[in-house]
Amino acid sequence: MLKSVFLTRRNLIGGAAVLGVPALGLVGFAAETGRIDLLTPVLPVEGDLKAVPGALRHQEVVPAVTRAAFDEGVTVLNVWASWCPQCRDEHETLLSLSERPGIRLFGLAVDDTAANVADFLKSHGNPYHRLSIDFHKIYVRGLKQRGVPSTFVFRADGRFVAKIGRELSPALVETKLLPALERASQTA
Numbered sequence: 301m302l303k304s305v306f307l308t309r310r311n312l313i314g315g316a317a318v319l320g321v322p323a324l325g326l327v328g329f330a331a332e333t334g335r336i337d338l339l340t341p342v343l344p345v346e347g348d349l350k351a352v353p354g355a356l357r358h359q360e361v362v363p364a365v366t367r368a369a370f371d372e373g374v375t376v377l378n379v380w381a382s383w384c385p386q387c388r389d390e391h392e393t394l395l396s397l398s399e400r401p402g403i404r405l406f407g408l409a410v411d412d413t414a415a416n417v418a419d420f421l422k423s424h425g426n427p428y429h430r431l432s433i434d435f436h437k438i439y440v441r442g443l444k445q446r447g448v449p450s451t452f453v454f455r456a457d458g459r460f461v462a463k464i465g466r467e468l469s470p471a472l473v474e475t476k477l478l479p480a481l482e483r484a485s486q487t488a
Contacts, residue, residue, distance in 0.1 A: 341443040341452060341460045343370055349432035349439075352409070354418035357426040365406050365432040365439075370458040374484040375404045376477070377452040378428070378468075379445055381412045382420035387449045390467035391424055397473060398427035403481075407431040408439055410448060453480040455487055 347367035355362045369375075378394060380387040398405045407428035409417045414433060421428075434440055443452060451468055453461040462480035464472060 339444060341445075341463060343367060343454065343458045343460075344438050344442040347438055347442070349408075349434060352414050352417050352431050352433060354414070355421055355426060355428075355431050357428065362426065362428060362431045365408060365430045367458070369406070369430055370454055371456065373404050373456050374481060375406055375454045375456075376481070377406045377408060377439075377443075377454065379408045379410060379440075379443070379448055379450045379452070381410055381448050382416045383412065384448045386467040388424075390449055390469070391427070393468045393470055393473060394427040395425050396470070397468070397477075398429065405429055409433040410437070410440055410445070451477065453477065453484050455484045459487075461487075 344367065347365070349365050351362060351364035363369075365377075376397070380390075382388075394405065397403055405428055407430070409431070410433070412433055417431075417433060421431075439445070443450075447465075449467050451464045453463075455461055461484040462476070464476050466472075468477065
């Protein structure tokens, strides 16, 4: 009898693993593409943050990330931190991306300080058209954000289109980000 109980538990665990892994994969895919509303990233209603003091782009002060700014056009939101190695690796890609016509790139630093963010961007260049630090995790909660870097695409009405949950590379820009921007433009 002990042997049959053991076999039943082993079969149960094996069956759960066989069925559970694909199910988790489907839930993850649905969440990443916005097909599950509970997991779909949303912009916060009260999403006005402060600008990062000392952050300049082309010798001009970079304005803050505000909720209303997303309604002005299709937007790419990059969530990052100055201490993050992968964020540093993707920085050149972001600089190139921000120079493309029609790209609105917002930066949202997390778990960082204003001094570190401003110093990093001063040393390496600032790709962001708008920039803030999410000290109170207002956007992080709405975006269901875990870890950095992550890049989100939003339509002109502020609705979520796509997420890339890893560092951007030129290949990912071409294969994932630009098609997401095209979809966002068509549905805006």
